[in-house]
Amino acid sequence: xxxxxxxxxxxxxxxxxxxxxxxxxxxxxxxxxxxxxxxxxxxxxxxxxxxxxxxxxxxxxxxxxxxxxxxxxxxxxxxxxxxxxxxxxxxxxxxxxxxxxxxxxxxxxxxxxxxxxxxxxxxxxxxxxxxxxxxxxxxxxxxxxxxxxxxxxxxxxxxxxxxxxxxxxxxxxxxxxxxxxxxxxxxxxxxxxxxxxxxxxxxxxxxxxxxxxxxxxxxxxxxxxxxxxxxxxxxxxxxxxxxxxxxxxxxxxxxxxxxxxxxxxxxxxxxxxxxxxxxxxxxxxxxxxxxxxxxxxxxxxxxxxxxxxxxxxxx
Amino acid sequence: xxxxxxxxxxxxxxxxxxxxxxxxxxxxxxxxxxxxxxxxxxxxxxxxxxxxxxxxxxxxxxxxxxxxxxxxxxxxxxxxxxxxxxxxxxxxxxxxxxxxxxxxxxxxxxxxxxxxxxxxxxxxxxxxxxxxxxxxxxxxxxxxxxxxxxxxxxxxxxxxxxxxxxxxxxxxxxxxxxxxxxxxxxxxxxxxxxxxxxxxxxxxxxxxxxxxxxxxxxxxxxxxxxxxxxxxxxxxxxxxxxxxxxxxxxxxxxxxxxxxxxxxxxxxxxxxxxxxxxxxxxxxxxxxxxxxxxxxxxxxxxxxxxxxxxxxxxxxxxxxxxxxxxxxxxxx
Amino acid sequence: xxxxxxxxxxxxxxxxxxxxxxxxxxxxxxxxxxxxxxxxxxxxxxxxxxxxxxxxxxxxxxxxxxxxxxxxxxxxxxxxxxxxxxxxxxxxxxxxxxxxxxxxxxxxxxxxxxxxxxxxxxxxxxxxxxxxxxxxxxxxxxxxxxxxxxxxxxxxxxxxxxxxxxxxxxxxxxxxxxxxxxxxxxxxxxxxxxxxxxxxxxxxxxxxxxxxxxxxxxxxxxxxxxxxxxxxxxxxxxxxxxxxxxxxxxxxxxxxxxxxxxxxxxxxxxxxxxxxxxxxxxxxxxxxxxxxxxxxxxxxxxxxxxxxxxxxxxxxxxxxxxxx
Numbered sequence: 018x019x020x021x022x023x024x025x026x027x028x029x030x031x032x033x034x035x036x037x038x039x040x041x042x043x044x045x046x047x048x049x050x051x052x053x054x055x056x057x058x059x060x061x062x063x064x065x066x067x068x069x070x071x072x073x074x075x076x077x078x079x080x081x082x083x084x085x086x087x088x089x090x091x092x093x094x095x096x097x098x099x100x101x102x103x104x105x106x107x108x109x110x111x112x113x114x115x116x117x118x119x120x121x122x123x124x125x126x127x128x129x130x131x132x133x134x135x136x137x138x139x140x141x142x143x144x145x146x147x148x149x150x151x152x153x154x155x156x157x158x159x160x161x162x163x164x165x166x167x168x169x170x171x172x173x174x175x176x177x178x179x180x181x182x183x184x185x186x187x188x189x190x191x192x193x194x195x196x197x198x199x200x201x202x203x204x205x206x207x208x209x210x211x212x213x214x215x216x217x218x219x220x221x222x223x224x225x226x227x228x229x230x231x232x233x234x235x236x237x238x239x240x241x242x243x244x245x246x247x248x249x250x251x252x253x254x255x256x257x258x259x260x261x262x263x264x265x266x267x268x269x270x271x272x273x274x275x276x277x278x279x280x281x282x283x284x285x286x287x288x289x290x291x292x293x294x295x296x297x298x299x300x301x302x303x304x305x306x307x308x309x310x311x312x313x314x315x316x317x318x319x320x321x322x323x324x325x326x327x328x329x330x331x332x
Numbered sequence: 333x334x335x336x337x338x339x340x341x342x343x344x345x346x347x348x349x350x351x352x353x354x355x356x357x358x359x360x361x362x363x364x365x366x367x368x369x370x371x372x373x374x375x376x377x378x379x380x381x382x383x384x385x386x387x388x389x390x391x392x393x394x395x396x397x398x399x400x401x402x403x404x405x406x407x408x409x410x411x412x413x414x415x416x417x418x419x420x421x422x423x424x425x426x427x428x429x430x431x432x433x434x435x436x437x438x439x440x441x442x443x444x445x446x447x448x449x450x451x452x453x454x455x456x457x458x459x460x461x462x463x464x465x466x467x468x469x470x471x472x473x474x475x476x477x478x479x480x481x482x483x484x485x486x487x488x489x490x491x492x493x494x495x496x497x498x499x500x501x502x503x504x505x506x507x508x509x510x511x512x513x514x515x516x517x518x519x520x521x522x523x524x525x526x527x528x529x530x531x532x533x534x535x536x537x538x539x540x541x542x543x544x545x546x547x548x549x550x551x552x553x554x555x556x557x558x559x560x561x562x563x564x565x566x567x568x569x570x571x572x573x574x575x576x577x578x579x580x581x582x583x584x585x586x587x588x589x590x591x592x593x594x595x596x597x598x599x600x601x602x603x604x605x606x607x608x609x610x611x612x613x614x615x616x617x618x619x620x621x622x623x624x625x626x627x628x629x630x631x632x633x634x635x636x637x638x639x640x641x642x643x644x645x646x647x648x649x650x651x652x653x654x655x656x657x658x659x660x661x662x663x664x
Numbered sequence: 665x666x667x668x669x670x671x672x673x674x675x676x677x678x679x680x681x682x683x684x685x686x687x688x689x690x691x692x693x694x695x696x697x698x699x700x701x702x703x704x705x706x707x708x709x710x711x712x713x714x715x716x717x718x719x720x721x722x723x724x725x726x727x728x729x730x731x732x733x734x735x736x737x738x739x740x741x742x743x744x745x746x747x748x749x750x751x752x753x754x755x756x757x758x759x760x761x762x763x764x765x766x767x768x769x770x771x772x773x774x775x776x777x778x779x780x781x782x783x784x785x786x787x788x789x790x791x792x793x794x795x796x797x798x799x800x801x802x803x804x805x806x807x808x809x810x811x812x813x814x815x816x817x818x819x820x821x822x823x824x825x826x827x828x829x830x831x832x833x834x835x836x837x838x839x840x841x842x843x844x845x846x847x848x849x850x851x852x853x854x855x856x857x858x859x860x861x862x863x864x865x866x867x868x869x870x871x872x873x874x875x876x877x878x879x880x881x882x883x884x885x886x887x888x889x890x891x892x893x894x895x896x897x898x899x900x901x902x903x904x905x906x907x908x909x910x911x912x913x914x915x916x917x918x919x920x921x922x923x924x925x926x927x928x929x930x931x932x933x934x935x936x937x938x939x940x941x942x943x944x945x946x947x948x949x950x951x952x953x954x955x956x957x958x959x960x961x962x963x964x965x966x967x968x969x970x971x972x973x974x975x976x977x978x979x980x981x982x983x984x985x986x987x988x
Contacts, residue, residue: 035967037597038633039352046590048936056973059980060700061987077582093981105385105430257386257398261358274696276689304355314969317697324700325742 022332024289025063026323027098029240029301030071032312040306044074054092056313060320065089066099066299069141072132083135098297099140099238100133101184102126106147113145113166114152114159114190126170130177138179139297140237142212143167145183145191145200149254152190160196164203171208182210182237187221187248187269188259194223201232210237214301215280216244216270221253226284233292240301241285241323243271243278261304272302272315274322282327290331298323340624341656343648344377344419345370345641346565347390349634351381358387360399367413369638373645377419377464378410379565379628382455384430393458394431403461410462417463419626420563421455422510424470438473439492440485449495452507456500466563466626467500468537469493471509471525475516476581486521490528497533508537508563513546513598514578514588522553526560535562540609541599541632544569546578550609551617558621566614566644566652567630568607571596601631601640603647615652619659665702665979666986669949672705672747673698673975674895674961677968679711679719686715688727688737695741697969701976702987704743707797707959709750710784712757721749721787722759731790746791747957748893750839751784752799753777767802768821769814769845781825789832794957795893796829797867798822800838800855804845805913812854815846819858826863835956837867837893842875842929843908843917849878856890865892865956870940871899871930871963876908881944888952896945896960898931898938930963932971933978946983 032053033040043053057065072082079085086097104111104125111125112118130141146152146163171181183200185192191200201211211232217240218225229236252263260269273282289298300323305315350366351357357366370378383391389399390406400406410418425437425448432451437444456467472481472489481489497507509525511517517525526536536553538561543550554561577583577592591597602611618627629648634640665671678694679685685694698706711719717727728734735745756763760780766773784796801810801818810818826836838855840846846855856866868891873880884891907917907924920927933942949958960979962971979985 033353034970035635037591037635038599039349039635039637040356042353046595048595052970052974055977055981056970059702059973059976077585107430107433109433257389257395258358261355261387262360262389267359267361311967311969313967313973314693314697317700317969317973318693321696321700321742 023295024328024332025095025297026061026320027064027066027297027299028057028062028316029066029101029299029303030068031301031303031305033306034312044071044078047078050088051092054089054094056316058093060317061324062094062300062320064095064098064297066101067097069100069102069129081135082133086136097136097138099142099299100138101142102129104143106144106151108147108151112147112151113163114147116162116165119166119169122166123169123173126173130174130179133179134177140180140182140210140212141174142182142184142238143170144186144189146189149188149190149192149259150256153254155190155193155196157199160191160199161203163191164200164209167209168205171205175208180210180237181208182212184212184214184240185217185221186214186260187217188253192217192221192253194228197223197228201235206235210235212236212238212240214240214242215273215282215285216240216242219279220244220246220248220269222247226281226288229285229288230292233288233294236294238296239289239298241273241282241298241319242301242303243273243275243280243282244269245271245275245277245279247279268304268307268310270303270305272305272319273300274318274326282322283330286327286330342377342419342626343375343653344379344626344628345373345375345644346379346381346628346630348381348422349631349637349640352633354387358389360389363390364413366637367410367415369641371414373641374649375629375641375645376416377626377628378415379420379422379630380418382421382423382427384428392429392431393454396458403458407462418459419464419628420466420468421459421464422468423451423455425451426470426473439471439489440473440478442488445492445495448492449499452496453499453502456503456505459505460503464505466506466508466537468508468510468563469496470515471511472516474514474578474583475518476514476579476583478516481516481521486525486528490525493534494530497530501533506535506562507533508535510537510539510563510565512539512542513573514583518546518548518578523557526557531560536560537563537565539565539567540611540614541565541567541569544608545571545573545598547572547574550614554614554617554621558623561618561621561623563625564618564623564627565630566602566611566627567632568600568602568604568609569598570600570604570606570608571598572608599632601634601644602629603643604631611647611652612655615655616659619656666988669946669954669958669985670705670747670956671703671979671985672707672957672959673701673703673972674707674709674959675718676709676750677962677964677971679709679716680964682715686717691718692741694968695738695743697972699742701972702980703960703976705745705747705957706738706743707748707750707957707961708746710752710755710757712759720757720759721783724787731787735791746788746793747959748793748795748797748837749784749788750797751781753780754799754802759783767807768818769801769807769810771817774821774824777821778824778828781828785825785829785832785834788834793834795835795837795867797837797839797893798825799841799844801845803843803908803913804847805843805909805911807845810845810851815851815854816858818846819855822864823860826860830863835865835892836863837865839867839869839872839895840876840878841869841872842903843913847876847908849883852878853887856887861890866890867893867895869895869897870942870945871895871897874939875899875901875903875929877902881941881948884945884948888954891954892956894949894954894956894958896933896942896958897962898933898935898940898942899929900931900935900937900939901926901929902939928965930965932962932965932974933960934974934982942978943983
């Protein structure tokens, strides 16, 4: 592989393998972590993404993010590119649309960014809103308060050299096309970027390619994953959970290249090329092991698709 | 258990083995299949494990209400699966609560005691509605995560659980201390703690697997403290922590979950190959000690949860249940 | 894989039970996995019946219509072709006289076995495969020990099939396994001597050799001229107590039913505690400019995709093989 590629591929953290007592994730032990990194590297990924909450295992088991990243590099991967900030949204104390909770959110990011400061990250990815049912009705004011919150958070993360970027889950409060547009109209492009998750937008009924084209100048990364279902009825606001518990759909997410996938990845990759994007694309297939699936195989099939279909369009 | 009903002992199965990872076992149809599996394996009750947040639908009363309309709605759901009751609930106060916005609580910290007592009462209230009888608690943190327990510490712990036991008793629920193999109580402290508690308010949960993994013979515990045993869990141990790994910090993760330096599988359903617990002997000893209450069978974790439940059901129906029947007949 | 050695991957690890790996989309996923791991050539393993539709030549053709269509099926996943195919005439198959049980050790079975080989030879020639890899004899526990005459009988059958294969432009490679009635190094050497070097070669399987007590590196160096095919896999155990003679050794030994109760013998390259000197063996292949296929496999060891990916990592990072 030459180093002058426009696109490099990163793998987003989700992983399960079969342990003697049942499924375990890669953080289970040094052995399972090594096996995970080997498999990612073998199929041709260049790097990994991770979650903020993994930092405790990085400190506990590896001596911190820098030491853990050394292990990643020992397996031939470049580095950790992005981290996903999986916060506990709660209207009592952590809700971007509620200004009275903003100081708590800002403090969370001051602490979090400090923890990560020993390594170089491109993005810290957030869901920009609470669950849909905790934010509805979605009003312009709420979108504006949310934008103000993330503008301030983005200023904090920029101070650490990391972009704050928003990932719009289909079940979060900012997921429809008009709401996303309103939200970005209030955010400061210097401090708030968009992270396009192809499946999440597709499930929410948006065309991810069109969304990307409209906001390409502020898109700082992608989750390339597929889905076979568009949300219907109350799927996006199902209590207490939509992501796993929606009655219509037991498994929302599939690896790209899946049969019956709804995302037009060839159009997406063409748009990535035509917008002149250079950098990282993250591959994700969270919950790939639901309904009999297997993470290793999904990872191989998705990287196969990237190599044999998408890299033919742009690399 | 059909055909092996043995008077005052009832058999239940623990739900924890079905949820190996946080995003597993969230959907209703998965709960239904697990409960029906337990039922047809011959168990009439289910033991729940405390959990928090929206991916823990069976974790606490608020989540039960969010998912089943009310706690009573969950009881109906259980009945639909031919499970009669929730026998018991396991709760470690060090688990945070997203529902209450509280972090880890410790019985060693006096300021935490009111919240511990309140939560114990909350769980007990729901448990009473669900036909259960025992709230199991982790009485102290792991040995590697606290200073060695001195007399003063044991006094504080005892006072906390007496108070919590008083709160659960208001709902007709007993409070039982579940001492696991990583517990700071493992080294000879159990009698010292029990002696400090009110025998009317606080009892002991006997977990055969945890004791065995900790190098303690469950038969000796029954002989010495049989009158304080309020709850029993039957799980098998596949290994013993003979290198005292339980003294390491964060042993819950490094020793229990990962399996310690040897990366062993500690626990399995009773009767699993390589199991170290003599279940017929323990069953006879419990009957001999006059134990009455739930025996909850569990595997903790399993690569094949349904198979574990069915294999355990076979053992209970064919071997352990008949032991209880024989002893009752002999007594008559 | 770009290398002076020619690397292929065996599909057998996916076909672990009779009712799995039957649907074409499952097969496509496996082929894409192999491809994503850097392998563009595969080895097939024989089977029987309509659910072995990527195994049994007649069933493959029934599914795909022609050799070319089957190759197109592989190409959809960016797999270019078939290196080889494994066949055990001792394993009863519906297509072979309705599950007839025959053995190469029985002279009365020779004609039938030669006849049975023809679909494999034809199929391999049709898809451009190079080696028919065969189990030369049944399991040791099923018959009395072989003497020189017995080995000659076996050799004669394979010489006849070797001629057939050679006429079709493909090679025949006898695959030693740890349960076979040809078990010791002397017996194996005897079998090689009883066969024609022009038409019959040896398939050296590093794990099978190691379990059976034969050093693969030493044996290869001594018999490099006869080794025409390689299976590269690892094991953590050797048969130290003649476990291969236990009745039903396929299950009692290899599936842990008795003896030391070892449930899994075969492992991916680089496994902890692996007994095979993989690097030494591959170095020996390079020294002798081995020109046959080196087929990586892990047999029925665990999660197939995971094992393929770990094997690929080992080739790239421990053996210095470039993926592309």
